[in-house]
Amino acid sequence: MARPGNKIIQAKLVLLGDMGTGKTSLVLRFVKGQFFDHQEPTIGAAFFTQILSLTEATVKFDIWDTAGQERYHSLAPMYYRGAAAAVIVYDISSMDTFVKAKRWVQELQRQGNPNMVMAFVANKLDLDSRREVQNEDGEQFAQENGMFFMETSAKTAQNINELFYEIAKRLARAHPSKPTGVNLNDETESRTRRLFCCSDINQYTNNLTLGLVQCKIPVQQLIIQQIIQAIYGYYIFFGYSFARYPSVQKH
Numbered sequence: 001m002a003r004p005g006n007k008i009i010q011a012k013l014v015l016l017g018d019m020g021t022g023k024t025s026l027v028l029r030f031v032k033g034q035f036f037d038h039q040e041p042t043i044g045a046a047f048f049t050q051i052l053s054l055t056e057a058t059v060k061f062d063i064w065d066t067a068g069q070e071r072y073h074s075l076a077p078m079y080y081r082g083a084a085a086a087v088i089v090y091d092i093s094s095m096d097t098f099v100k101a102k103r104w105v106q107e108l109q110r111q112g113n114p115n116m117v118m119a120f121v122a123n124k125l126d127l128d129s130r131r132e133v134q135n136e137d138g139e140q141f142a143q144e145n146g147m148f149f150m151e152t153s154a155k156t157a158q159n160i161n162e163l164f165y166e167i168a169k170r171l172a173r174a175h176p177s178k179p180t181g182v183n184l185n186d187e188t189e190s191r192t193r194r195l196f197c198c199s200d201i202n203q204y205t206n207n208l209t210l211g212l213v214q215c216k217i218p219v220q221q222l223i224i225q226q227i228i229q230a231i232y233g234y235y236i237f238f239g240y241s242f243a244r245y246p247s248v249q250k251h
Helices: 023-032 070-080 095-111 125-130 135-144 160-174 189-196 219-244
Strands: 007-017 045-053 057-066 085-091 117-123 148-151 182-184 204-207 212-216
Touching: 007 023, 007 070, 007 095, 007 160, 023 045, 023 057, 023 085, 023 117, 023 160, 045 070, 045 160, 057 070, 057 160, 070 095, 085 095, 085 160, 095 117, 095 135, 117 135, 117 160, 135 148, 148 160
Parallel strands: 007 057, 007 085, 007 182, 085 117, 117 148
Antiparallel strands: 045 057, 045 212, 204 212
16 A cells, blocks of 8 residues: 555566576565465566555556566567566576576666666575575676675575565665656556556456456467567568668669
8 A cells, every 4th residue: 555645656677587597486476475386487478566665655566577488588678678677587506597697687788778776686595505606696796787686585485575675665766856656667568568468357366455466468469479579580680681781682
């Protein structure tokens, strides 16, 4: 619940990272307090909302949990474009996911919102005995790239709430003079959500008491995404070809 007279911030947040790093588990633990040992991979993207009440503001998160599979990588800009915050996740027991997380950071620095609050998150702290990425390595990279760093465990819930509260606090500090009703979502967000999220109310899991909404993208709309991805791929390919070989003419 928003406190009377409190500033209200509606912020788009995106989770990025390799498949199997626990992005969906992080969100489910945050919004529902749930954890599943065998979480199905996200297809396309999943949408959630959650509200956090701070002393200085009420933050309403619109959360996009993106798929980690490589074939969905080209769709990611649709979700991080205009985002106020990003959580880049890697698995402490996998050096490969750490390397890929750093690439996500570099992509966000090139193409994302320059004022984005970015959290570099080392997940699966419960697998410390199998650790491949040291705490110091993650923390150093985060500091060098203007992010804050946190180690978490979706399984034990360690630092999950702390992660999102820290993001909320930073968003509130970044907009101290904004009036009530600050919207940090991209103006195209509502159109994107209508196109790529569920329109049938029966496809939502809705808890009015906690203000939570989860949306998994239906198969039919995933097909639309894949068509758009294919068209975009052809556009990039042929655009590059014409730019590289401008002298090629039809005969």
